């Protein structure tokens with residue numbers, strides 16, 4: 001088995017809003033491994049995004065342990081967390097968050113211009129099958145194409161982990177499959193550890209490891225002996 005990338009122990013996240021307390025994560029124990037593609041599956045509100053945000057250094061846990069390669073993220077200051085995110089993590093969200101006034105290439109270059117060891121924007125876009133749309137603006141691209149540009153932007157700095165929160169949530173099945181293929185290819189070709197949130201159970205077939213969430217905790221973790229190609233997935 002490959003190296004443990006993320007390790008959590010009794011991880012708790014509580015939100016306080018308007019006098020009420022929501023326990024978004026209630027004692028999560030989890031290990032995730034390098035170069036794997038993990039799917040986090042579960043109903044709305046079960047805590048998937050909360051966990052992903054903590055793993056990615058976007059949010060602090062309330063209590064418990066969360067380690068990235070043995071380094072305790074809960075001990076990091078905001079400044080150190082920013083550095084951790086910048087150096088190690090690529091994010092992809094449901095809505096692509098591209099800058100509308102910049103072309104696909106320029107959207108990716110926003111990252112490659114400031115990263116220490118980036119791939120060229122053209123290479124990142126080629127890896128997601130977008131070479132022929134490199135000078136197009138987001139409004140000239142379909143939702144799936146925009147999401148592939150967003151993936152290119154996320155991987156251009158060569159992050160160790162790619163965290164995807166509902167990357168196909170806004171897409172139909174055939175467009176979504178192209179996005180899943182891009183994520184699978186990044187995981188396989190670059191060895192990038194990928195974690196993909198979905199509430200679409202069909203997607204779990206492409207994962208090495210599937211983590212099922214229920215009510216702020218993990219109900220089961222399973223592994224797929226045989227994985228599906230994204231082209232075999234439909235919803």
Ligand SMILES: Nc1ncnc2c1ncn2[C@@H]1O[C@H](COP(=O)(O)OP(=O)(O)OP(=O)(O)O)[C@@H](O)[C@H]1O
Pocket residue numbers: 015016017022023024042043044045046047048049050051199213
């Ligand atoms: N910033 C916040 N303030 C207050 N409550 C929050 C906040 N973020 C999440 N929650 C609550 O925490 C719980 C877990 O939310 P989370 O977004 O992690 O679930 P999820 O499984 O990702 O759901 P979805 O699939 O709908 O995105 C929910 O009850 C949600 O309402």
